[in-house]
Amino acid sequence: MEFPVPNPQSSIGNVPSHVAIIMDGNGRWAKQRGLPRLKGHEEGAQSVRAVLRAARQAGVKYLTLYAFSTENWVRPKDEVDGLMNLLSIFMDRYAKELLKNKIRLRVMGQPERLPEKVQKKLVKLMDESARDYEYTLIIALSYGSRIEIAEAAKAIARKAAAGELDPETVNEQTVAQHLYLPDVPDPELMIRTSGELRLSNFLLWQLSYAELYVTETYWPDFKEAEFFEALKAFNKRGRRYGGVENT
Numbered sequence: 001m002e003f004p005v006p007n008p009q010s011s012i013g014n015v016p017s018h019v020a021i022i023m024d025g026n027g028r029w030a031k032q033r034g035l036p037r038l039k040g041h042e043e044g045a046q047s048v049r050a051v052l053r054a055a056r057q058a059g060v061k062y063l064t065l066y067a068f069s070t071e072n073w074v075r076p077k078d079e080v081d082g083l084m085n086l087l088s089i090f091m092d093r094y095a096k097e098l099l100k101n102k103i104r105l106r107v108m109g110q111p112e113r114l115p116e117k118v119q120k121k122l123v124k125l126m127d128e129s130a131r132d133y134e135y136t137l138i139i140a141l142s143y144g145s146r147i148e149i150a151e152a153a154k155a156i157a158r159k160a161a162a163g164e165l166d167p168e169t170v171n172e173q174t175v176a177q178h179l180y181l182p183d184v185p186d187p188e189l190m191i192r193t194s195g196e197l198r199l200s201n202f203l204l205w206q207l208s209y210a211e212l213y214v215t216e217t218y219w220p221d222f223k224e225a226e227f228f229e230a231l232k233a234f235n236k237r238g239r240r241y242g243g244v245e246n247t
C-alpha cells in the first residue's frame, strides 16, 4: 500500500527532520498478557510499520530505530534467533512498501555480526531502496554508541599514524565524520517507550542536543497517535542550545 502524502497543513507545527526511537517494552507488554516475549516483539514490528507511516505523513526525513543493541547479544539464544527471524520477515513483507513510498533503508551498527541470511536481505534492500528515495529509515542493529565512537577514534588514529591527518586539526567535525553515518544530521528528538530514563548506549554523540521524550507506553502499543503526540510535545519545547530564551 501507499502511505499518505505529507500534510503541510498538519497541526504539528515544526517537524523535526530526524527522530530517533528506543523501542522498548516488548517483553513487559507480552508478560502483562501472559504471552511469550516473542509475541511482544511481533506486535512491536507492527508498531514499526505504524510509526514509519506516521513519520512519513508528518514529513520526518530520517527515522532511526534502535532494534538491537550490542548488549542484547546476551539474551537467551531463542529470543535472539526470534528477533533475527522477525527482521528477516519484516524485510520480506515490507520491501515493496518501502520502495513504493520512496523510503531508503540504512543500517548502523555491526551488521557483520548478524546471520548471513539477514545480512544478504539487508544489503539487497539497502541497494534497491537507495536508487530513488525521499525518506530514510535507519535501523540500529547490533549497535552500541561506545564502540561506534571507539571505532571512529581508531580510524582517526590510523590516519594520523599514516601521516594523512595532522592530530592538531582533530575537532568535533573530524569525530562526526568518522561515525557510522556521517552524512545523516543529528536527531532533534529522541523518543523512548516504556518509561526507562536512560540512553542504553544509543547515539551518545549524536543526541548531545536532542530533545528527550519518554512515554510509559510499551512499544507494541506505540502507534500513529502516540507518535504524533511526541511531535506535538517536541513543538512545545524551548530549544536554547546554551543561549538565552528567544522572545
Ligand code: IPE
Binding pocket: 023, 024, 025, 026, 027, 028, 029, 067, 068, 069, 072, 083, 194, 219
Ligand atoms: C525492546 O523490548 C526490544 C529489544 C530490546 C530488542 P525489550 O525486549 O527490551 O522489552 P522489555 O524491556 O524486556 O520489556
Ligand code: IPE
Binding pocket: 022, 023, 024, 025, 066, 067, 068, 069, 071, 072, 196, 198, 200
Ligand atoms: C535498548 O533496550 C535497546 C533496544 C531497544 C534495542 P534494552 O531493553 O536492551 O535496554 P535496557 O536493558 O533497558 O538498558
Ligand code: MG
Binding pocket: 024, 025, 026
Ligand atoms: Mg527493554
